[in-house]
Amino acid sequence: MPSFDVLTVLPGLFSGFLTEGVIGRAIKSGKVSVKIHNLRDFTTDKHRVVDDVPYGGGPGMVLKPEPIFRAFDHICEERGKKPHVILTEPWGETFTQEKAVELSKKENILIICGRYEGVDERVKAIVDEEISIGNYVLTGGELPGMVIMDAVIRLMPGVLGCRDSLEADSFSDRGLMGYPNYTRPAEYRGMKVPKVLLSGHHKKIELWRKEKSIERTYLKNSELIKKLLKEKRFSKEEERIVREV
Amino acid sequence: MPSFDVLTVLPGLFSGFLTEGVIGRAIKSGKVSVKIHNLRDFTTDKHRVVDDVPYGGGPGMVLKPEPIFRAFDHICEERGKKPHVILTEPWGETFTQEKAVELSKKENILIICGRYEGVDERVKAIVDEEISIGNYVLTGGELPGMVIMDAVIRLMPGVLGCRDSLEADSFSDRGLMGYPNYTRPAEYRGMKVPKVLLSGHHKKIELWRKEKSIERTYLKNSELIKKLLKEKRFSKEEERIVREV
Numbered sequence: 001m002p003s004f005d006v007l008t009v010l011p012g013l014f015s016g017f018l019t020e021g022v023i024g025r026a027i028k029s030g031k032v033s034v035k036i037h038n039l040r041d042f043t044t045d046k047h048r049v050v051d052d053v054p055y056g057g058g059p060g061m062v063l064k065p066e067p068i069f070r071a072f073d074h075i076c077e078e079r080g081k082k083p084h085v086i087l088t089e090p091w092g093e094t095f096t097q098e099k100a101v102e103l104s105k106k107e108n109i110l111i112i113c114g115r116y117e118g119v120d121e122r123v124k125a126i127v128d129e130e131i132s133i134g135n136y137v138l139t140g141g142e143l144p145g146m147v148i149m150d151a152v153i154r155l156m157p158g159v160l161g162c163r164d165s166l167e168a169d170s171f172s173d174r175g176l177m178g179y180p181n182y183t184r185p186a187e188y189r190g191m192k193v194p195k196v197l198l199s200g201h202h203k204k205i206e207l208w209r210k211e212k213s214i215e216r217t218y219l220k221n222s223e224l225i226k227k228l229l230k231e232k233r234f235s236k237e238e239e240r241i242v243r244e245v
Numbered sequence: 246m247p248s249f250d251v252l253t254v255l256p257g258l259f260s261g262f263l264t265e266g267v268i269g270r271a272i273k274s275g276k277v278s279v280k281i282h283n284l285r286d287f288t289t290d291k292h293r294v295v296d297d298v299p300y301g302g303g304p305g306m307v308l309k310p311e312p313i314f315r316a317f318d319h320i321c322e323e324r325g326k327k328p329h330v331i332l333t334e335p336w337g338e339t340f341t342q343e344k345a346v347e348l349s350k351k352e353n354i355l356i357i358c359g360r361y362e363g364v365d366e367r368v369k370a371i372v373d374e375e376i377s378i379g380n381y382v383l384t385g386g387e388l389p390g391m392v393i394m395d396a397v398i399r400l401m402p403g404v405l406g407c408r409d410s411l412e413a414d415s416f417s418d419r420g421l422m423g424y425p426n427y428t429r430p431a432e433y434r435g436m437k438v439p440k441v442l443l444s445g446h447h448k449k450i451e452l453w454r455k456e457k458s459i460e461r462t463y464l465k466n467s468e469l470i471k472k473l474l475k476e477k478r479f480s481k482e483e484e485r486i487v488r489e490v
Contacts, residue, residue, distance in 0.1 A: 013261040020257040022384040052428035056442035056450040062428040069434065091422040091461070097381045118426035122436040134379045136342045136396045139267040143395055147388050151381045177336040181363035183297035183307040189314065191367040197301035205301040216336070 002106070002156060003033040005075045005083060006145055007068065008113040009050055011036045013142045023150055026159045034149065042067040042074065051115075060117030068112060068123050075110055083108035085128045086148065087119065088141030092130030095148060099131070103148070104155035111148065113141035174233055175224055177216040179209040210238060215245045247351070247401060248278040250320045250328060251390055252313065253358040254295055256281045258387045268395055271404045279394065287312040287319065296360075305362030313357060313368050320355055328353035330373045331393065332364065333386030337375030340393060344376070348393070349400035356393065358386035419478055420469055422461040424454040455483060460490045 006014065014036050018027060026032050040048040044066075051061035076082050084106045093099075103109060112119070112127070124130075133144045154160055172178070182193040196208045218225050225242060228234060234242060251259065259281050263272060271277050285293040289311075296306035321327050329351045338344075348354060357364070357372065369375075378389045399405055417423070427438040441453045463470050470487060473479060479487060 010261075010266045012265040015261040016258040017261070021255045021387070055427045055429075055431075055438050056454070057447070062426040064428055065433045065436075066430075091465070095379060095381055100381050118423065120428050121425035122427070122433060125436065133381075133392070134340060136340055136345050136378075136392075137399070138392065138395050139399050142266070143388065143392050147378070147381075147383065147392065150383050150388055154382070154384050178363065180366035181307045182300045182367070183309055183365050184300075185311075186300075188310045188367060191310075191370065193300050202302070209301070220336070 001030060001033050003079065003083075003108050004035070004149055004153075005079070005108070005110045006034070006036045006113065006149075007039055007071050007075075007110065008036060008140075008142055008145070009039045009063075009115075010113075010140065010142055011038045014146065017146050017149075022159065023153055026153055026156070031159050032153050032156055037071055037075065039063075039067050039071060042070040051117075054118070061115075062117060063115055063119040063123070065120040065122050068119070069126070072110070072126050079108050081108060083110040085110045085112065085126055087112045087114055087124070087127045087130045088132070088144040088148070089114045089119075089130040090132055090137060092132040094135075095131050095133045095144075095151070097151070100148075100151040100155060103152045109152075111141075111145045113145045115140050174228055175217075175221075176213050176228075177220065179212040179216075207237070211241050211245075214238065214241050218242075218245050246275060246278050248324065248328075248353050249280070249394055249398075250324070250353070250355045251279070251281045251358065251394075252284055252316050252320075252355065253281060253385075253387055253390070254284050254308075254360075255358075255385065255387055256283045259391065262391050262394075267404065268398055271398055271401070276404050277398050277401055282316055282320065284308075284312050284316060287315040296362075299363070306360075307362060308360055308364040308368070310365040310367045313364070314371070317355070317371050324353050326353060328355040330355045330357065330371055332357045332359055332369070332372045332375045333377070333389040333393070334359045334364075334375040335377055335382060337377040339380075340376050340378045340389075340396070342396070345393075345396040345400060348397045354397075356386075356390045358390050360385050419473055420462075420466075421458050422465065424457040424461075452482070456486050456490075459483065459486050463487075463490050 017023060018034060018036070027034055039050050043049060050067050051063050054060065054062045086109060088111065112123070131144070131148060133147050138144065182197055186193045186198060194208070196204050199205070214225070229239070229242060262268060263279060272279055284295050288294060295312050296308050299305065299307045331354060333356065357368070376389070376393060378392050383389065427442055431438045431443060439453070441449050444450070459470070474484070474487060
C-alpha cells in the first residue's frame with residue numbers, strides 16, 4: 001500500500017483531512033496509509049523545543065536539525081526503507097499536475113512541513129525535493145502538505161469513484177478550460193439553461209462545449225491557443241472555432 | 246471584525262484549521278470570524294441532495310443552484326450586507342500574494358468551495374471572482390478555501406506575533422529568494438554551520454546573505470534578476486554580486 005508520512009509541529013491541523021471526503025475514504029478503505037508525526041515527539045529536552053534563533057541574527061525562528069533527523073531515522077526504520085522526502089518550502093519548485101502524476105507512482109513519501117522562517121539548511125541533506133504550491137505566503141507548510149497529498153492520492157488506483165471523477169478528456173489533456181455546466185432546474189430565478197443543452201442533440205452539444213472551452217481558454221490564456229495551433233493539436237472543426245474566436 | 250463565511254459540502258474538513266496554529270489563535274482571540282456553512286443545510290428535500298447530473302450529458306455531477314442561492318441569501322441577511330464572493334475553481338485566476346493583500350482589506354468574504362466536476366453556471370451571477378491556487382487538480386475546493394484564508398488572515402492586524410513573522414525585507418519585496426538559515430548546534434552529524442555566520446561580523450553576514458539570496462534566485466529565475474537589473478532595483482554592492490554570479 002502506498003504511504004505518506006508527514007512531519008509537522010501542528011499535527012492537529014490534519015484531523016479533518018484524515019477523516020473526511022475522498023481522502024478520508026481512501027485511508028479508511030486501505031488504499032493509502034497516512035501517518036502524521038509530531039516533530040516535538042523527537043525532541044529530547046523537557047520543553048520539547050523544536051526551533052531556535054538563527055545564527056548570524058535576524059527575525060524569525062529556525063527549525064532545529066536534530067528532531068528532524070531523529071524523526072527521519074525513525075520513519076526509515078518503521079517503513080523498512082528510505083522514503084522519497086519532500087520539504088514544503090515557499091521558494092521550492094512550483095507544484096504542478098505533472099509533479100502530482102510523478103509522485104503518485106512513488107511507494108513511500110515523507111513530507112516535512114516547513115515554516116516560513118526556515119528550516120536549518122543542513123536538513124536538506126535528506127531532502128529529495130523542495131516544493132511550493134504557489135506564489136503566496138502561508139503560516140506554515142501544513143496546508144501545502146495536504147494539497148500535495150490530495151492531488152497525489154486522488155490519482156492512486158481505486159481512490160476516485162465514478163461520481164467524483166471527471167474522465168481525462170481531450171480538453172483537459174491539452175490544458176483547455178472546462179465548459180460551463182448546468183443542472184436542474186431548467187429555469188431558476190429567471191436564469192435559463194442554454195437551449196442547446198436541453199435539445200438532446202449530441203453533435204450540437206459537443207460543438208457548443210468545444211466553442212465555450214476554446215473561447216474561455218482564449219480569453220484567459222491566448223498564448224496556449226497559439227501554441228496548440230502551431231503544434232497542430234486542434235481537429236479541423238476545432239481549428240475553425242479558434243479562427244472564429 | 247473581518248469575517249469569512251465558507252460554503253461547503255464537507256464542513257468537517259475544516260476542523261483542524263479552525264482550532265490550530267496561527268489561524269486557530271486568530272479566531273479564538275477575536276481577530277477574525279470564520280463560519281463554516283454546510284451546503285446540505287440549505288436543501289429542502291428529504292435526502293438533502295446538493296448535486297445533479299449535467300444537462301447535455303457527460304461525466305461527473307454538478308452542484309445545484311438552489312441550495313447555493315439560498316445559503317447566499319441567508320449569509321447576506323446574517324451579516325447585514327453582501328459579502329465579497331469567491332468561488333474556488335480550477336480554471337479561475339491564479340492566487341498570488343498581491344491578491345492576498347487585496348483580500349485582507351475586505352470586510353466580509355464568502356468562499357464557495359467548488360467541486361472539480363463543476364458548479365451550475367448560474368451561480369456565477371453572485372460570484373465576484375473565481376480563484377485557483379495553482380495548476381493541479383484537487384478533490385474539491387475546500388483546501389483552496391483554507392489556503393486563501395490562511396494567506397489572507399495572516400496579513401490582518403494583530404494576527405502574526407513576532408515569533409511567527411518574517412519582517413518584509415528588501416529581498417522578499419523584490420521577489421528574491423530567502424538565504425539559507427542555520428541554528429544550533431554549530432556542528433551536527435559532521436555538517437557545520439558556515440563560519441561567517443558564527444563570526445559576529447554583521448557587515449560580512451549581511452553580504453553573505455545577499456550573495457546567497459541572489460545566487461539562489463538566479464539559479465531558479467534568471468529572468469527576475471535581469472528584470473531587476475534593468476529596472477535599477479539593485480544597490481551598487483548587489484549589482485556587483487549579480488555580475489559575479
